[in-house]
Amino acid sequence: MERHAPWRKIVVTNLGVEEDSWIMGWNSPSTYQLFGDAFISISQFSNCILDGHHSRPATPITTPWLPPLVGRLKLNLDDSSLGNLGPAGNGGVFLNADDQIVLAYAGPLGTDDSTLAEVNGVLQGMRIFHTHLVGELKVEGDSKNVIGWCRQTSAPPWRFVYLFRDIFSLSTSCVHEWSCIPRVANSIADFLAKEGVHLIDLSKGSKLLMSAMGTLPSLEILAREPEGFSIWSGPPFQNGQPSVKKERVSCTSAKYCENGSRLLVMKNDSTISIYDSHNSAEIKSFEIPSVQATTLSPLGTYLLTFQKASTPQEKNITLWNVLSGTAVYQQFQKNMTKTTWPSIQFSSDEAVACRLATNEIQFFDAADFSKGVIYKLRVPGVAAIELSKSPGSHVAAFVAESKGIPASVQIFSSAKELQAQPLARRSFFRCSTVQLHWNLGASGLLSVAQSDVDKTNQSYYGESKLNYLTTDGTHEGLVPLRKDGPIHDVQWSSSGSEFAVVYGFMPAKATVFDKKCNPLLELGTGPYNTVRWNPKGKFLCLAGFGNLPGDMAFWDYSEKKLLGTTKAECSVTSEWSPNGLYFMTATTAPRLQVDNGIKIFHYNGSLYFKKMFNKLYQADWKPAASEIFGDINELIKAVGTLKIEDSKQVQGSKPSQASMKTASTPVQKPSAYRPPHVKQAVSVQQELLGGSGASEEMSKNALRNKKRREKQKEKKAADAAAAPDMFPTNSSTFSKDLTEYYYIDTAEVADKAIPSALKTRC
Known part of the structure; x- marks a missing residue:
């Protein structure tokens, strides 16, 4: 080896991630x-x-x-x-x-x-x-x-x-x-x-x-079937298929903690195992008879369990230290509902912990639960609470309507010395439940107030209103929406500076607002009831799941443009990957007993991977902090420039006014007579779903054009598959x-x- 060889300044490498990568295997000094x-x-x-x-x-x-x-x-x-x-x-x-x-x-x-x-x-x-x-x-x-x-x-x-x-x-x-x-x-x-x-x-x-x-941090996918769960490597896949990182383990449920460091596995109705998700090793096993609900704290430090109590003296809520296996706090709770579970809420850093009690909110020393409740916040009639996650500086409380007194959402400080008065308050009538959404930084709170009955008689499913409150008290009121109807979904971006809302009677409307409730971007209308920001805040997906046909539209929020549209019919769950490049949908049991499987899409809506199962109960990404994956633009360069489908159609319309409706069909020859009530049914379907109704007989020219377009798409897909390796070899692409x-x-x-x-x- 020459003294001035170009590699003489390299320190050394002996840390392995995957075979054939430039980092060598763990503890393998004979590796070359x-x-x-x-x-x-x-x-x-x-x-x-x-x-x-x-x-x-x-x-x-x-x-x-x-x-x-x-x-x-x-x-x-x-x-x-x-x-x-x-x-x-x-x-x-x-x-x-x-x-x-x-x-x-x-x-x-x-x-x-x-x-x-x-x-x-x-x-x-x-x-x-x-x-x-x-x-x-x-x-x-x-x-x-x-x-x-x-x-x-x-x-x-x-x-x-x-x-x-x-x-x-x-x-x-x-x-x-x-x-x-x-x-x-x-x-x-x-x-x-x-x-x-x-x-x-x-x-x-x-x-x-x-x-x-x-060398980039790898993604992982947890899939749970009737026989148990297994863990796969995430995209991009080698040879087009995921590899198994952990073989199947028998269980009835599995769930990661918030930061993804630990995995909770229910092996049966009394055995709970905690795994280290870094090396898939079992950390601790708990034998808790007749457990009905379990969850991990955000960092995986604590395990919270609920058992049905046989007597009021029995303490059926238990908080366990995962490493020591000891119970650090116990409490009696008569009933458990979605509103009251988990009964102890943590901030993302586990620095603040609190629980809902009758007419009060109880706070703990999160570093030492043996002290019990260290102070209480009196809130008469409180029915639900939501602690801000990052940081845990504030707590929101919902007080239900009672005896002519309107319902209200109030914001309090988590610090004892600042809890004399609420920092913000919003009151409203006709409200039975609320959904509370904190932004990153705990400066703003979105509250979706839902009533069981719509007194305007416009909906069988009640009515809903979107309210916005800030911790500094500068805003307490309704978000100005531009269409009547229910609030289907709302989500903050990862920056905490803007939020997206899907609202209104079908076809629903979607809008992005800033923290002052000013509209920033109109995403058009369509058969949508779901919005998902990617963890980097650059892309977002609009989708219509549940009883809707599964249409999806992918937007680049930074560039204010539509990237592509596609469909994922019968999807039950959907979420972005932690690096923000892939979007996974899953059709799972028991919601649907047939056509179970997962689909993974690129950030622009093109299908990357599809796998079907006889029966699938769960499919989740392993959580990870998005910051460890670096800048989103560098990640996009890493996976290559992907072609955007239907780009001509997108360029022909303004992004802020792009309609998600399907293109109109060509002029057709006169068809057979149809009764008026059939025509009316078709028009109603178009109004509800934002697309065409029942398919009609196409002309010969239209059919010929359709076949030609399908062949062109197949040819493009084949050319893309035969394209050279998408991974660049110049390491300067990954600066910093x-x-x-x-x-x-x-x-x-x-x-x-x-x-x-x-x-x-x-």
């Missing part, structure tokens, strides 16, 4: 990697590093280094830049309580100034942790300003706010301490960061024989993502790769 035109072993990588450009002797560390607590990890991270605005890189090392290296990494950050590189380095460290590791984490760095911003003891500059939003979203579930340390105690991270700077040269002219998607990072994951390799002088701690 195809890089350039030669196979390079790990030992050769190490020799390259030690023979590299770091000729200056390292300074021994004289500052004491303290290991993390048992069961926790410590991340030391740093950045490096050549000039205040120049090539930058970052690096970090994860160590356990025995001072052993669990994982080390180094990679480029592009062109950054020193402070921006430091902030980007923290964000990359969080992404790498969520991609490859689990547990609790202590983070150490030598930048006093950045660590202070992470601690939230001071506010970051405005130009870093968008980065810290992602940092806080990823760190709240795992980081228990941020610590600023002297630079001499951070020498390993400093060494790796300097290596990361020089790795920038790797993206210029080097021949990388790798799959660009091989995880594809350019090089890893060490064994102490043996780390000892060779990192100079021993840097590891002296005394």
Whole structure:
């Protein structure tokens, strides 16, 4: 090997994700990697590093280094830049309580100034942790300003706010301490960061024989059949089919916690198992007789169970610590309904916990449930509550209508000292139930008020109204909708700055509003009752499921344009993948006993994958923080440019006024006589579904044109299937993502790769 070979600046890689990817397998020092035109072993990588450009002797560390607590990890991270605005890189090392290296990494950050590189380095460290590791984490760095911003003891500059939003979203579930340390105690991270700077040269002219998607965080799908659940790899699939990551396990139900770190499995009516979703290993098993409802807390720390009580003295609500298996809190509850379950609500970071009780809301110390209820908020007549998720700073309470007093939705602070008066309140008559939807940031609340009876006699199913309240009290009122009828669905975008509503009598109307209830985008009308934002907030899907025919329309909200339309008939569930690129629908039992299966669509509506089952009970994506997948535009480039069907039709109309109705049929010859009542039935169907009624006999020319269009579509599909590999091979496409990072994951390799002088701690 020549001294000046182009790969001499690479740290080393020994972290595996998939076979044939550019990252090698776990604990496999005999594995070889195809890089350039030669196979390079790990030992050769190490020799390259030690023979590299770091000729200056390292300074021994004289500052004491303290290991993390048992069961926790410590991340030391740093950045490096050549000039205040120049090539930058970052690096970090994860160590356990025995001072052993669990994982080390180094990679480029592009062109950054020193402070921006430091902030980007923290964000990359969080992404790498969520991609490859689990547990609790202590983070150490030598930048006093950045660590202070992470601690939230001071506010970051405005130009870093968008980065810290992602940092806080990823760190709240795992980081228990941020610590600023002297630079001499951070020498390993400093060494790796300097290596990361020089790795920038790797993206210029080097021949990388790798799959660009091989290093991105992988998606997973949970499918539950009568025999039990199994876990598959998510798209993109190798050879067009998913691989099985966990073989079938017998169960009656399965559900991930909110952040996807743990999986709750009901094996029978008394056996509950908790799995670590990172390695599919069983963490704990509980034997709880006659359990009727179960759920995990957002981070998987606690298991909440409900059993039917035989006597009022029996405490049938139990909160269990998953790791220890001990009961940390118990309470009696007479009945359990959808409104009152889960009986204990948590914020997404598990920092706040509360429960609904008679005429009051009870709050707990989420870190120590042995203290019991620490304070109570008196709300007479409260019937339902909703704690804001991120952050858990506010709680919404619904008080039902009683004795001529109107129903109301009220917002309170979660802090005891600020609970004297509600921060916002909205009262209304004719309301029996509500749906409460908090936005990200807990600054706004959408309330769908539903009554069982429509006194205007326009609907058999009652009436509904959409109200909007803000925590600062600037808005308390109805959302100004432009069509009469029910509220079918409403959802906030991931930014928390806008929300989409599907409303009105069929064909329903869809509109996107900002936080001041000003309309931003009209999505047209059609047979829709469902709206789904993707986790990145860029795409959204309008759909008509349930008793509607399954029409779907995919929109690019950023570009304000329709991408494509398709159908998924008889769908029971639907959701975007965590990376925001795929949309999965499922037809499941017991809602439907036939035609069970799943369909996965690209973000533009084109069908990517379809699989049928004799009987399917459940199909879910494994939850994951969308921030770990990087920028959505870079992900789109990674999977290639996909053709948008019917693009000519979309370009011919204004996006803000695009109608979802099907194209009118060509002029036809006179047909046989039909009675007036038949014609009226067809017109009613057109009005309800927004499309054509019963199919009529087509003219010969129309039939010929239809066949020609179908052949053209088949030819396009065949050409697309025969197209070259969609994955780019230039790693610069993934700037500031995880594809350019090089890893060490064994102490043996780390000892060779990192100079021993840097590891002296005394």
